[in-house]
Amino acid sequence: MSLPTLETTPIPGLVVLRLDLREDARGWFKENWQREKMIALGLPDFGPVQNNMSFNAKRGTTRGIHTEPWDKFVSVANGRAFGAWVDMREGESFGAVFTVELDPATAVFVPRGVGNSYQTLEDGVTYSYLVNEHWRPATPYPALDLADATAAIAWPIPLTEAEISDKDRTNPSLADAERMAPKKTLIIGANGQLGRALNAEFPGSDLVDMVTAEGVTVLDLTDTAAVAAWPWHEYALVLNAAAYTAVDTAETIEGRRIAWAANATAPATLARLAAEHHFTLVHYSSEYVFDGTAELHTEDEPLSPLGVYAQTKAAGDIAVGLAPRHYLVRTSWVIGDGKNFVRTMQTLAGNGVSPSVVDDQLGRLTFTTELTRATKHLLDVGAAFGTYNLSNGGKVTSWHEIAAEVYRLSGRSSDDVSPTSTAEYTAGKDMAPRPTNSVLDLAKIEATGFVPEDAFTALARYCTS
Structure with missing residues (x-):
């Protein structure tokens, strides 16, 4: 034929x-x-x-x-x-x-x-x-x-x-007929720093989270009855910004249960619903799914998670990959509206503290505004479904270099931040393992026409906002 x-x-x-x-x-x-x-x-x-x-x-x-x-x-x-x-x-x-x-x-x-x-x-x-x-x-x-x-x-x-x-x-005339509204967008995890940024980029979306807030409805994706009652057929796009990100607490008995529920079970549920109701699912992941031994993490690198948090994120990645229409956006070192590394350094700088910050973990910052801009770009250009790495662009840096730049932008000397190693910093502390190299290869998303903004340019704007 x-x-x-x-x-x-x-x-x-x-x-x-x-x-x-x-x-x-x-x-x-x-x-x-x-x-x-x-x-x-x-x-x-x-x-x-x-x-x-x-x-x-x-x-x-x-x-x-x-x-x-x-x-x-x-x-x-x-x-x-x-x-x-x-x-x-x-x-x-x-x-x-x-x-x-x-x-x-x-x-x-x-x-x-x-x-x-x-x-x-x-x-x-x-x-x-x-x-x-x-x-x-x-x-x-x-x-x-x-x-x-x-x-x-x-x-x-x-x-x-x-x-x-x-x-x-007896049907109405065109002048009196109802107009059909387009299917809607749903943001899950709307109370978080990424969820709030997505709401700004996708205004008019329905908002849900585990905890209610103004304009936000409670939806627990691990509650079978609540999931069954939700009108999934009304949505063309579901943005899953929900995650359990307490990396160290995830190593505890209670933290482990919550991390698996939020980072693995919930994405698996969304992948099943995406297949059933034909919506596009956008899910956000982490470079923690890798052990950090590669010089540059590509989208097709085999998963090699270290701690419990990392393992749950990897499980979520596998589940989301089964959704027919999905974008899995894998990112690193996220900074947005809320408590984060940059805001902590600003507070320390303002309080006259001179901290020690690790200099042997490498990567690039990702601002939530860059994540949302990239998400909108992938959808607008109709990029092929699949996994995309995303961080801000520019040079590869350590946490120490970022902290020093925050101090400089805060009016303090960058020399007030001293370098230390991960081994020295974690000695005697009950902390989960972390990848030492978090650098993501951005070639795939750049090939779609997206140009990542330099991380330090974004950092300067963020620190003065």
């Missing part, structure tokens, strides 16, 4: 496919839906879960303009039908109309929010549609009057002669 061809239409996302129909004396054969070939043409991998068939006994049977909240792939199994579509989505294309005649060699992909209708041109036409959500009783959706003067659909058979249901005769 040869590849079908794809034709765009005035309605964004609605496309016509001309299928390869193989005919002989016995009849015909076609590949009505072939995932690999359709995706190669540019059709979204929309993941159909239900196939519906509608048999129409009489010529002129006309089905109403319905806008169910899911994607459809429509075709006819036999005969001919006149297909009509009206964009019912919020935005500039609202009210756009497209029509085409459907026969066995023609199919149409209908994105969520586009009203779908047809009129049979022969007796005994069977209409087929694949959908990517299971039908739910009493699901509300916009509908449109078949005779709406604004849409002005040129029905081949006058509606006065057509077979139409009583319900479809």
